[in-house]
Amino acid sequence: MTQQQNGKKNMIENEQQPTRQVILAGLDQQNENFDYEMTELANLAAANNMTVVGRVVQKLEKPNAATYFGKGKVDELKEALTYYDADMVVTNDELSPSQIRNLEAGTAADIMDRTALILDIFASRAKTKVAKLQVAIAQLKYQLPRLRTSMNIRLDQQTGGGGSFTSRGAGETKLETNRRHIQHQISLLQTELANIEADDETRRAYRAKQSIRNVALVGYTNAGKSTIMNGLVKRFGDNPEKTVFQADMLFATLETSVRKIQLPDKQNFLLSDTVGFVSKLPHGLVAAFRATLAEAADADLLIQVVDYSDPHYQEMMTTTAETLKEIGVGNVPMVTVYNKADKIPEQVYPDRAGDTLILSAIDEASQDLLVEVIKEHIFPDYVTTTLHVPFSDGQVVNELNEQATVHELDYDESGTILKVTLTPIQAARFAQYEMTK
Numbered sequence: 001m002t003q004q005q006n007g008k009k010n011m012i013e014n015e016q017q018p019t020r021q022v023i024l025a026g027l028d029q030q031n032e033n034f035d036y037e038m039t040e041l042a043n044l045a046a047a048n049n050m051t052v053v054g055r056v057v058q059k060l061e062k063p064n065a066a067t068y069f070g071k072g073k074v075d076e077l078k079e080a081l082t083y084y085d086a087d088m089v090v091t092n093d094e095l096s097p098s099q100i101r102n103l104e105a106g107t108a109a110d111i112m113d114r115t116a117l118i119l120d121i122f123a124s125r126a127k128t129k130v131a132k133l134q135v136a137i138a139q140l141k142y143q144l145p146r147l148r149t150s151m152n153i154r155l156d157q158q159t160g161g162g163g164s165f166t167s168r169g170a171g172e173t174k175l176e177t178n179r180r181h182i183q184h185q186i187s188l189l190q191t192e193l194a195n196i197e198a199d200d201e202t203r204r205a206y207r208a209k210q211s212i213r214n215v216a217l218v219g220y221t222n223a224g225k226s227t228i229m230n231g232l233v234k235r236f237g238d239n240p241e242k243t244v245f246q247a248d249m250l251f252a253t254l255e256t257s258v259r260k261i262q263l264p265d266k267q268n269f270l271l272s273d274t275v276g277f278v279s280k281l282p283h284g285l286v287a288a289f290r291a292t293l294a295e296a297a298d299a300d301l302l303i304q305v306v307d308y309s310d311p312h313y314q315e316m317m318t319t320t321a322e323t324l325k326e327i328g329v330g331n332v333p334m335v336t337v338y339n340k341a342d343k344i345p346e347q348v349y350p351d352r353a354g355d356t357l358i359l360s361a362i363d364e365a366s367q368d369l370l371v372e373v374i375k376e377h378i379f380p381d382y383v384t385t386t387l388h389v390p391f392s393d394g395q396v397v398n399e400l401n402e403q404a405t406v407h408e409l410d411y412d413e414s415g416t417i418l419k420v421t422l423t424p425i426q427a428a429r430f431a432q433y434e435m436t437k
């Protein structure tokens with residue numbers, strides 16, 4: 001992509017729109033999560049600057065192929081729109097292009113499905129180049145089968161004015177031109193993204209070679225992943241100023257950030273903060289974010305962060321498990337952190353039972369406990385031992401002080417006695433100094 005094209009706005013970039021009055025529409029297919037999905041949909045709508053004025057629900061085994069809702073319910077929806085003075089319907093499921101068309105015709109209102117809603121939120125939150133590219137690709141892919149003859153898409157000026165788009169083939173309809181245009185845009189953006197991702201891949205390979213351990217924070221959106229990251233970065237980061245964005249909103253984080261954590265005992269690891277999950281995360285979005293989420297797949301340890309103060313935390317954990325499966329994160333060991341314990345009256349924290357922790361991201365004792373558990377997982381083969389280093393080998397003491405964890409230091413008449421924790425490689429190197437017990 002040329003410099004010029006980089007700088008230009010994407011044609012479907014989200015612009016801040018005035019608040020719209022919307023009605024939520026959902027099909028209750030006897031799915032046990034249904035109520036929660038509708039609550040989540042309301043939160044998503046609010047995050048997209050919409051005011052929910054009503055909801056219409058139909059119990060139906062499966063969606064009507066033509067109109068999503070059954071015929072009578074479509075009429076009811078139309079009446080509700082008038083009654084509540086709303087002009088848009090947001091559906092809990094992704095709809096087919098024809099379902100959207102028919103439902104729009106039947107209700108005389110705009111229809112937005114859950115997928116488009118999530119894509120819109122992502123678009124308004126994306127800040128980095130990579131996140132913007134990923135969202136734009138997912139949005140274009142979503143639009144492609146939904147283009148209509150009547151639709152006036154805002155053709156992107158630069159590509160529209162040059163290249164293959166100047167020569168509209170004989171007899172080619174406007175719809176076909178638009179389709180070709182979008183396909184072309186997708187491939188341009190994909191090439192650009194692939195170039196950036198190749199760099200990331202190199203960086204990851206470099207880290208793997210350095211054999212530094214990777215720990216990734218994962219979980220439902222707004223659980224507190226970035227806050228945990230920041231807590232550790234401020235206290236132990238190699239650059240404590242390099243905190244990430246944290247905020248009380250859905251999808252505050254749209255890009256993976258990696259930070260180096262250097263513990264006071266000189267052990268270190270990389271910590272990644274990742275994109276939060278939500279139920280029914282659109283497949284196109286998951287595919288577009290696959291590279292971003294590769295940090296989680298490559299991790300030596302996952303920290304699943306749960307908002308324990310949310311009554312729906314169990315559903316959120318189910319969503320996290322499903323999403324991890326979808327992005328192909330299989331056999332990575334996981335620690336579960338029940339976070340925001342400070343918001344729960346009388347909850348004792350920090351607390352631990354095996355790999356399950358109850359804590360608060362903003363509490364130092366909680367952060368210490370989390371670090372302890374991380375260490376147990378990623379440095380299991382470290383050895384704690386006592387060394388006797390003769391005064392003649394003074395440089396070894398310096399080296400240990402710099403590179404290893406020195407717990408105690410003492411002297412006798414011939415040398416220095418150190419109680420240390422060593423990596424397996426260091427243990428082999430300094431074995432000659434080991435004191436016989």
Ligand SMILES: Nc1nc2c(ncn2[C@@H]2O[C@H](COP(=O)(O)OP(=O)(O)OP(=O)(O)O)[C@@H](O)[C@H]2O)c(=O)[nH]1
Binds near residue numbers: 341
């Ligand atoms: N009281 C309290 N608030 C917390 C705690 N952890 C996080 N928060 C708040 O919860 C909100 C969301 O926190 P984030 O760290 O941005 O959540 P996230 O999991 O990174 O969310 P996404 O990036 O959207 O996936 C923020 O307003 C935080 O201040 C906690 O332990 N206690």
Ligand SMILES: [Mg+2]
Binds near residue numbers: 225246252
């Ligand atoms: Mg975050």
